[in-house]
Amino acid sequence: MSQPFYFYTGLSLVELTGREARNLQDLLLGIESLPGSSIYYHTHRFLLQHHYMSSEPQNDFAFWITDVLQEDLLGERIASVDIMQFACIRDLRERFIEIIEDFLKEGKELRMAPQGEEFHFMKCRTYMLPTHHEAHNLEQFAEVLQQVSRHSLYFHIFEAKLRLEKEMNDFSCWLETSLGEKELADEIARLDPYTYTLEGLRKTIYSLIQKRIQQKAG
Amino acid sequence: MAQLKEYIPVVGQSIIDELYLLAERLEGKTIQTVNSTAVGGGVAEILNCMVPLITELGVDMYWDLIKGGENFFNVTKKFHNALHGRPEKITDEMLDIFMETSMHNVNNMKMNGDIIVIHDPQPIVLIKNKLPDAKWIWRCHIDVSNPDRKLWRFLKQFIMQYDGCIFSAPVFSQRLADTETGREVDQFLISPSIDPLSTKNKEIPQETIDAVLEKYNINKDKPIVSQISRYDYLKDPVGVIEAYKLVKRYIDCQLVLAGNVASDDPEHDKVFSEVSEHAGADPDIHPLVIDPAHNDIEINALQRASSVVVQKSLKEGFALTVTEALWKARPVVASAVGGIPLQITNGYSGILTRTIEGTARGIRQILQSPEYAKRLGENGREHIKNNFLITRHIRDYLLLFLTAYHKGDVIDLSYRGNSGNS
Numbered sequence: 247m248s249q250p251f252y253f254y255t256g257l258s259l260v261e262l263t264g265r266e267a268r269n270l271q272d273l274l275l276g277i278e279s280l281p282g283s284s285i286y287y288h289t290h291r292f293l294l295q296h297h298y299m300s301s302e303p304q305n306d307f308a309f310w311i312t313d314v315l316q317e318d319l320l321g322e323r324i325a326s327v328d329i330m331q332f333a334c335i336r337d338l339r340e341r342f343i344e345i346i347e348d349f350l351k352e353g354k355e356l357r358m359a360p361q362g363e364e365f366h367f368m369k370c371r372t373y374m375l376p377t378h379h380e381a382h383n384l385e386q387f388a389e390v391l392q393q394v395s396r397h398s399l400y401f402h403i404f405e406a407k408l409r410l411e412k413e414m415n416d417f418s419c420w421l422e423t424s425l426g427e428k429e430l431a432d433e434i435a436r437l438d439p440y441t442y443t444l445e446g447l448r449k450t451i452y453s454l455i456q457k458r459i460q461q462k463a464g
Numbered sequence: 465m466a467q468l469k470e471y472i473p474v475v476g477q478s479i480i481d482e483l484y485l486l487a488e489r490l491e492g493k494t495i496q497t498v499n500s501t502a503v504g505g506g507v508a509e510i511l512n513c514m515v516p517l518i519t520e521l522g523v524d525m526y527w528d529l530i531k532g533g534e535n536f537f538n539v540t541k542k543f544h545n546a547l548h549g550r551p552e553k554i555t556d557e558m559l560d561i562f563m564e565t566s567m568h569n570v571n572n573m574k575m576n577g578d579i580i581v582i583h584d585p586q587p588i589v590l591i592k593n594k595l596p597d598a599k600w601i602w603r604c605h606i607d608v609s610n611p612d613r614k615l616w617r618f619l620k621q622f623i624m625q626y627d628g629c630i631f632s633a634p635v636f637s638q639r640l641a642d643t644e645t646g647r648e649v650d651q652f653l654i655s656p657s658i659d660p661l662s663t664k665n666k667e668i669p670q671e672t673i674d675a676v677l678e679k680y681n682i683n684k685d686k687p688i689v690s691q692i693s694r695y696d697y698l699k700d701p702v703g704v705i706e707a708y709k710l711v712k713r714y715i716d717c718q719l720v721l722a723g724n725v726a727s728d729d730p731e732h733d734k735v736f737s738e739v740s741e742h743a744g745a746d747p748d749i750h751p752l753v754i755d756p757a758h759n760d761i762e763i764n765a766l767q768r769a770s771s772v773v774v775q776k777s778l779k780e781g782f783a784l785t786v787t788e789a790l791w792k793a794r795p796v797v798a799s800a801v802g803g804i805p806l807q808i809t810n811g812y813s814g815i816l817t818r819t820i821e822g823t824a825r826g827i828r829q830i831l832q833s834p835e836y837a838k839r840l841g842e843n844g845r846e847h848i849k850n851n852f853l854i855t856r857h858i859r860d861y862l863l864l865f866l867t868a869y870h871k872g873d874v875i876d877l878s879y880r881g882n883s884g885n886s
Contacts, residue, residue: 254878362609366637374876
């Protein structure tokens with residue numbers, strides 16, 4: 247008997263750290279010293295708050311560097327960091343530090359943010375809760391996928407992998423280990439979720455599952 | 465008063481289900497919340513909506529008011545202005561008046577909730593009643609990014625005794641660490657919200673809108689530019705008139721300034737008289753004081769009738785009037801202050817400005833480009849739907865209450881004890 251998939255949701259509360267940056271040196275210091283939940287928040291906030299708006303969200307660091315400090319080149323480098331390639335926040339943090347340090351080594355004069363446009367470091371506290379939904383097979387999974395909140399979808403795809411440091415997203419893991427659907431699991435794991443809106447991602451995963459259901463039905 | 469099930473068509477079943485999941489984890493806890501007025505102003509509006517809904521979720525929550533006379537509220541109004549960074553001389557006598565009423569409330573109010581949420585400076589001294597096991601949160605609705613230092617130092621002695629603070633925008637965040645013990649007061653970012661089903665925000669028929677326009681002699685065939693706000697210097701109603709005059713050079717439009725009176729706002733009459741003076745004899749400027757008995761429906765109608773909604777505040781806590789206008793898919797031109805940039809992405813879901821001239825330019829852009837105006841309004845509504853409705857606000861509060869009992873960055877509230885999916 248295969249293990250059912252229990253749908254969870256992840257709900258976050260934003261915390262203010264009271265720390266701010268006025269220039270790149272301050273930003274670097276914050277990235278180096280603040281908790282991982284701060285790095286996570288500033289690289290993922292946009293996904294939930296503006297999930298309907300566009301894919302390819304910019305992280306807060308890149309946005310501030312480009313829009314406020316007007317260091318376009320560095321902003322692009324930070325925005326282009328491919329978060330999917332990182333297994334944990336620690337490594338992601340190191341990558342940001344490396345890029346900013348390299349830039350600072352060039353010895354350019356530090357640009358200051360105008361008053362009122364400082365970077366405010368925040369972090370998030372996330373609560374994981376089981377919903378009342380579960381799925382025992384592909385058909386049920388597809389059905390429930392359409393009903394769960396965007397927080398649930400977000401939790402299983404983004405939080406599970408990067409924050410809980412699982413090898414892959416929860417959906418792919420269950421499809422492979424419990425249903426033996428390795429090909430489908432790989433297809434979902436290969437998606438770059440950062441390039442979708444959340445509803446776009448939901449539709450794409452649903453379509454892949456439906457395709458597989460039809461294939462099995464022959 | 466709407467029930468939770470009525471929000472399902474607006475936000476979806478799954479969002480309401482999540483509120484129940486959180487509420488279950490607060491079983492047996494009592495939440496007490498305190499502010500200074502039951503009617504008028506954004507705080508009272510939110511609490512009037514939020515308290516019954518949280519109660520419906522099964523969480524025991526009740527709402528108390530402090531008492532204060534005219535002198536007390538005159539002082540707290542000055543506090544409000546000074547915290548917003550407006551020049552106000554805060555005298556020792558004012559602090560004495562504040563403390564006298566505050567101590568009367570301290571001695572006469574029963575503070576027995578497990579979690580106590582205190583709104584704004586007026587009731588802040590109630591922390592003196594803190595019992596060891598209770599969790600106290602100070603909810604600051606004011607822009608304290610540049611507060612009067614003397615007043616902030618005075619209030620900080622109380623703030624530091626709280627377990628946590630809530631601010632409406634990141635820029636209001638403060639260093640709240642005890643220099644001797646190193647203890648830091650937790651700070652949370654919780655934006656306010658509107659109730660989409662309230663009289664002020666629900667859909668209304670065109671006949672209702674027309675009737676309100678007729679009542680105030682507003683021409684429904686001429687574009688309406690409006691600012692809906694209390695008559696308060698920080699809302700800069702005179703600046704709005706100046707912006708309107710710049711627009712009027714090119715476009716024949718009307719200006720509606722509409723506000724009500726909150727019981728804790730003694731400055732209203734003075735500002736209103738200055739506004740009327742600036743309006744002069746222009747028949748297209750309508751400075752209105754809305755009768756509290758009809759306030760919500762009339763504000764709803766005026767916002768919906770507006771071609772452009774303006775919020776030219778000099779300082780803001782959050783600006784729920786912006787939220788209301790965006791929810792009605794109105795194009796908004798607003799100052800980039802306080803919580804407004806959280807609501808408006810410039811050029812995408814509204815226009816952000818910093819000057820009278822910029823405000824006038826934004827209004828002209830919108831009045832002359834109906835398609836652009838429509839797009840701004842639609843994007844604005846979607847943003848509000850996802851981030852600033854009462855259901856999101858309730859979720860944040862429930863999460864906040866849970867912080868009193870759970871530490872850590874990722875907290876598993878599973879009855880199964882793990883995430884359930886290997």
